[in-house]
Amino acid sequence: MMAGRGKWISLAVLALLIGLLPLVFPSGYYFRVGALIFVNALSVIGLVILIGYAGQISLGHAGFAGIGAYACALAPEHLGLHPLLSLVLGAGISAAMAALIGKPILRLKGYYLAVATLGFGILVSMILTNERALTGGPDGMNVADPGLRSLLRDMGWRLSGGEFWYGISGLVLLVGAWLALNLFDSPSGRAMRALHGSEVAAATVGVDVARQKLRAFVISAVYASVAGSLLALQNGYITPDVAGFLHSVEMVTMAVLGGVGSVLGATLGAAILTLLPQVLTVFAEYEQLVLGLVMVLVMIFLPQGLLPSIARRLKGRDA
Amino acid sequence: MLTKTTTALVTLAALGALSGAAQAEIRLGVSVSATGPAAFLGDPEAKTIEMLVEQLNEKGGINGEKVALTLYDDGGDPNKARTFATRLIEDDEVVAIIGGSTTGTTMSILSVAEGEGIPFISLAGAISIIDPVREYVFKTPHTxxxxxxxxxxxxxxxxxxxxxxxxxxxxxxxxxxxxxxxxxxxxxxxxxxxxxxxxxxxxxxxxxxxxxxxxxxxxxxxxxxxxxxxxxxxxxxxxxxxxxxxxxxxxxxxxxxxxxxxxxxxxxxxxxxxxxxxDSLSEDDPQYEVVTSYTKAFKAAYNQEVSTFGGYAHDAFALMADAISRADDAEDPEAIRDALEKTSGFVGTTGTYSFSPEDHLGLDLSAxxxxxxxxxxxxxxx
Structure with a gap:
């Protein structure tokens, strides 16, 4: 499938896009949209590992994004932690949580797994909504500025908020993509893909199925958590919506649309679904309709997702 | 084919530039939650502002300048609200923003408006929006x-x-x-x-x-x-x-x-x-005129009853239009903000507003x- 060379091509394409697009941005608003795309793409890459590599479904990953986001909001206030360390703390909590709940629920398959993860996401969202004293309830809460931008300014590097977060989330996305692509060809990645094909066959050749599933689940939870943290930090304000069911569905939709087995495809899916509401503001009322239509068409005509299907078609013609 | 399309696009763009340059406009930005879980707030708000802008432009606009409205629907999502606020300021280059149907969306718009120095009137209830007072942030609903x-x-x-x-x-x-x-x-x-x-x-x-x-x-x-x-x-x-x-x-x-x-x-x-x-308001009531004209116009335009929330948007727009008409420079956000803060005894549907540097809500219990x-x-x- 993807050789070592493919990995570097994917990374180079991504890096070039992130680095060169700002040259054609007509206004600061595009930096904001770009930063949002990168943050979404990051959590979707996590899902590529879980769904695309290991073949497990999750409808509750927004729960981990919520944990990451609220870690960045709460830890600086209550523990006096630096916002960046809070991001790491959030990722740690998400990983621990994923390991804890992953053990029992990854024994489930198909619909049952979907419903169990769904339950987890809703639980996190409910806690964030109802623990008013701690989280500010449905109105949300402020997130402290990490102070990195003013640090850069002191070093003589003036950046607008949009430019700064574009750069940071772009960098984190590159690192995330690099790690995910590395995993693909590693023994763990191969084991995950093997159990995706057939759990029985994978177990027969010595793959520890439960362990690899759990590993994929934990890794993807960390991706979602870091994405949630980045979102909270760049918005400076966070509400329980980030952990909501709709956000979980949005993530899976992005992954499926772009191509659930492909890191670049995931980025493309995130880009399309982040851009659509911005492009469709004129027909805001029909936004859901267009989204639904796009999904149905992709599922019927390009069931592998946009990027892999197009790539395959191009290759087929070359040969 | 490609050249044709390109020519058409260039012509269109040129036309757009011409029509834009022909007349000075006051660009006003709105982001409300017209759909989604907070639609019962945002829907009457969006309708009210669209109606009022149309009314105002028919009467010749503010000091002869038409109001160009850019309205986005954030669906109650604070993340989207922040993106739209950025878009309104950076891309649409508006001089003022009204919106933020919920506290969450308001807090998102607020930090962008405050950072870029654009006057913003919020339509949400929470007291934390105006306490502590922020330089560019005002609100119309009671807390x-x-x-x-x-x-x-x-x-x-x-x-x-x-x-x-x-x-x-x-x-x-x-x-x-x-x-x-x-x-x-x-x-x-x-x-x-x-x-x-x-x-x-x-x-x-x-x-x-x-x-x-x-x-x-x-x-x-x-x-x-x-x-x-x-x-x-x-x-x-x-x-x-x-x-x-x-x-x-x-x-x-x-x-x-x-x-x-x-x-x-x-x-x-x-x-x-x-x-x-x-209906039962006496004609001597200070709010009689503004309340009856708004309820009648809204009913005529949409065949719907007015709601308190549409009233908040009505007042926000009226306050902003009033401030723009009094501002030293109708295209300078800073001047609009200063004029807004000097608003005194302005009668709206919600109550009588008097802003001051210490009070960006300007209502008391009598409202x-x-x-x-x-x-x-x-x-x-x-």
């Missing part, structure tokens, strides 16, 4: 705390000192619940029972039974919006729980009486605005009127 104070003042006058509270766990109910608990003591009111319900709950009888079984409850207070308060009202009547029932300004509409049933709602009280009693349901309609409590 939840003021609603609590108005209710407790009325209770005090009725000799009520022990209250059972039942609140929705949605943003509105939860915020008002907390504010009411904070100020109850100032009015000699004690919250003896404190129950909650989820926004989707269909029956509140258990919570109300617990309140009824609490010693000495003299009245029930129900902070919340949507269908919850209607169900509470019905349940109170079904239980034959015979104490005064107080609702919040969140359900101040005729639709609420229909939903709860006129029989069950009879006698309940809430703090509302003059909009609800537009609220205590209303009572009588014979299936709203009547002011004398």
């Amino acid at each position: 939840d705390r003021m609603a609590c104070e108005k209710i407790f003042t009325d209770m005090q006058a009725q000799g009520i000192s022990k209250v059972g509270m039942i609140s929705g766990t949605d943003g509105f109910g939860a915020s008002m619940q907390a504010q009411c608990k904070e100020v109850a003591g100032d009015y000699g009111v004690e919250i003896v029972a404190d129950e909650t319900y989820g926004p989707q709950d269909a029956d509140m009888t258990p919570q109300l039974t617990r309140i009824r079984n609490t010693d000495g409850v003299q009245a029930v207070l129900n902070p919340g919006f949507g269908q919850g308060p209607a169900i509470v009202t019905r349940n109170v009547a079904q239980l034959g729980f015979d104490v005064p029932l107080y609702q919040s300004h969140g359900v101040a509409s005729n639709a609420f009486i229909e939903l709860a049933g006129a029989d069950s709602a009879e006698g309940l009280r809430l703090p509302g605005t003059a909009l609800l009693i537009a 609220f009127r205590m209303l009572e349901v009588k014979d299936g309609g709203w009547q002011p409590v004398e």
Whole structure:
């Protein structure tokens, strides 16, 4: 499938896009949209590992994004932690949580797994909504500025908020993509893909199925958590919506649309679904309709997702 | 084919540039939650502002300059609201922003507006929006705390000192619940029972039974919006729980009486605005003119009843238009902000606004009127 060379091509394409697009941005608003795309793409890459590599479904990953986001909001206030360390703390909590709940629920398959993860996401969202004293309830809460931008300014590097977060989330996305692509060809990645094909066959050749599933689940939870943290930090304000069911569905939709087995495809899916509401503001009322239509068409005509299907078609013609 | 398209595009772009240059415009940005869970707020807000902009432009605009409105629907998502606020400022280059139907979306827009120095009038209730005062941020709705104070003042006058509270766990109910608990003591009111319900709950009888079984409850207070308060009202009547029932300004509409049933709602009280009693307002009332002209125009344009929330948007737009007309430079956000802060004695549908550097809400308790349901309609409590 993807050789070592493919990995570097994917990374180079991504890096070039992130680095060169700002040259054609007509206004600061595009930096904001770009930063949002990168943050979404990051959590979707996590899902590529879980769904695309290991073949497990999750409808509750927004729960981990919520944990990451609220870690960045709460830890600086209550523990006096630096916002960046809070991001790491959030990722740690998400990983621990994923390991804890992953053990029992990854024994489930198909619909049952979907419903169990769904339950987890809703639980996190409910806690964030109802623990008013701690989280500010449905109105949300402020997130402290990490102070990195003013640090850069002191070093003589003036950046607008949009430019700064574009750069940071772009960098984190590159690192995330690099790690995910590395995993693909590693023994763990191969084991995950093997159990995706057939759990029985994978177990027969010595793959520890439960362990690899759990590993994929934990890794993807960390991706979602870091994405949630980045979102909270760049918005400076966070509400329980980030952990909501709709956000979980949005993530899976992005992954499926772009191509659930492909890191670049995931980025493309995130880009399309982040851009659509911005492009469709004129027909805001029909936004859901267009989204639904796009999904149905992709599922019927390009069931592998946009990027892999197009790539395959191009290759087929070359040969 | 490609060249043709390109030519067409270039022509279009040139045309657009020409029409833009032909006339000076005042660019106003709006981001409200016209769809999604907060649509009951954002929908009347969007309709109101669209209608008012059209009216204003027909009359020749502000000092001869037309208002160009850019309106986005953030769907109640704070993340989207922030993106749209950025877009309004950076891309659409607006001079002022109105919007933020919910507290969450307001807080997102607020930090962008404050950072870029663009005057912003919020349509959300929370007190944290204007306390502490932020340089560029104003708001038109009363705070939840003021609603609590108005209710407790009325209770005090009725000799009520022990209250059972039942609140929705949605943003509105939860915020008002907390504010009411904070100020109850100032009015000699004690919250003896404190129950909650989820926004989707269909029956509140258990919570109300617990309140009824609490010693000495003299009245029930129900902070919340949507269908919850209607169900509470019905349940109170079904239980034959015979104490005064107080609702919040969140359900101040005729639709609420229909939903709860006129029989069950009879006698309940809430703090509302003059909009609800537009028909029975006396002509001497300072708000008579603005309230009747808005209700009539809205009804004519959309064949719908006005709501308190549309009234907030009406006032925000009227305040902003007034400030722009008084500003030294109608295209300078800084000048608009300064003019806005100098607003004094401006009569809106919600109340009379007077901003100052220390007060960016500019309403006092007199803006609220205590209303009572009588014979299936709203009547002011004398």
